[in-house]
Amino acid sequence: MKALPFVAGLMLASAAAAETPVLTVYAPDYFASEWGPGPGIEAAFEERCGCDLEYKTGELLPRLLLEGANTEADVAIGFNSDITKKARESGLFAPHGLDTSALTLPIEWNDDTFVPFNYSHTAFIYDNTKITDAPTSFDALLNAPDDLRLVLQDPRSSISGLALVLWVQQVYGEKSEEAWAKLAPKIVTVTKGWSESYGMFTDGEVDMVLSYTTSPAYHIIAEEDLTKSAAIFDEGHYFMVESAAKLKNSDQSDLADQFMAFILSEEFQTMIPTSNWSFPAALADDKWPEGFKALPVPEKVLFYSEDEAAAVRNEAIEAWRRALSQ
CATH class of the missing domain: 3.40.190.10 (Periplasmic binding protein-like II)
Structure with missing residues (x-):
């Protein structure tokens, strides 16, 4: 019972x-x-x-x-x-x-x-104790010495990688493939996703990583580390x-x-x-x-509506692929 x-x-x-x-x-x-x-x-x-x-x-x-x-x-x-x-x-x-x-x-x-x-806005992150004259425009990045080491993400598998090719498309339009050709010698590798890229950057394997304007906030708040900065470009930044x-x-x-x-x-x-x-x-x-x-933010925001993004997405990715496969 x-x-x-x-x-x-x-x-x-x-x-x-x-x-x-x-x-x-x-x-x-x-x-x-x-x-x-x-x-x-x-x-x-x-x-x-x-x-x-x-x-x-x-x-x-x-x-x-x-x-x-x-x-x-x-x-x-x-x-x-x-x-x-x-x-x-x-x-x-x-x-x-x-x-x-x-x-x-x-x-x-x-x-x-x-x-x-x-x-957030797509941006290139760097260590401000190692790079004291970070590029202030996309053109300056393209024309930087080829020994500048960059890591990016694949636009076919990464939302940040896709944002980058759309960013380049916004800035350079029909000349996007030429822009990618200038950037290509500086690209150490292209990773499938963001985590692998950012790990390479924090491990010191590259000088700059494709990430977001908000990425330094993690280092500032969680690690009390003020050495990470986003390069802010005059042409504006692609908004996500x-x-x-x-x-x-x-x-x-x-x-x-x-x-x-x-x-x-x-x-x-x-x-x-x-x-x-x-x-x-x-x-x-x-x-x-x-x-x-405390984070610097771009004065100009670049953005495609969903219809515009759908219209240019494939060609933007193809311009990236052609330039990096040469």
Whole structure:
């Protein structure tokens, strides 16, 4: 007879667990990792929603396109602005219905589907104790001595690598291949992803690495290291934004709406700088951490709309490929 209360307790606990709604959020690996913004966002949202937020990680768009209308995702977060056109055309996403007037992006953003959560600018990072005359323009980088060692990421597999070829396309247009030919002798290697490139830079194997204007903030805040800087170019820097969207066929529509609104909240936005090491998309700069306030930012922002990016993407990559294969 003593087992009855125990069994009853188990049944009640199981029933309570079954009644807890689950919000499934698809996210890139970096987002949900222990050093990314995901864990803090999960804990904060669960306090608000009385639900269980579960991340499923991996490549966002390929997985969603494969699963189609049968996807388990309620929300997907981590879309780069250069691939939102393909995501939008899938028909898988619902309008967010939010007031986005509080966005603090350096460009105007009018999108009824994708809600930005952070941004940065593509840039070359260097050690300011080793390079005291860093290039201040893209032209200066192209004309720097060929013994300057650079590492880049492949635009076919890396969002930062893709941003770079779009940046070069913005600056040089029809002369992009010529620009790449000038840069090629300085490129030590092209890596598949950002982590490998940045590791080469921090290990001292190269002089400059393709990264973001916000990368020095990590060194400043987490390591108290002031030796890393972004080279700011007169021609401007290509702007990148990451966003989230609600799945049209979500079976937790109300929770998904709550999460989309949470993205624009101050609680969410204040977690972004020191976990995703990017500028928050909806937070005034006087609320940024001190390490971010000190960062130099480009006076000019370069950007392709999703339609423009789709139109030039293949040729921009091909110009890069042709120049580096010579």
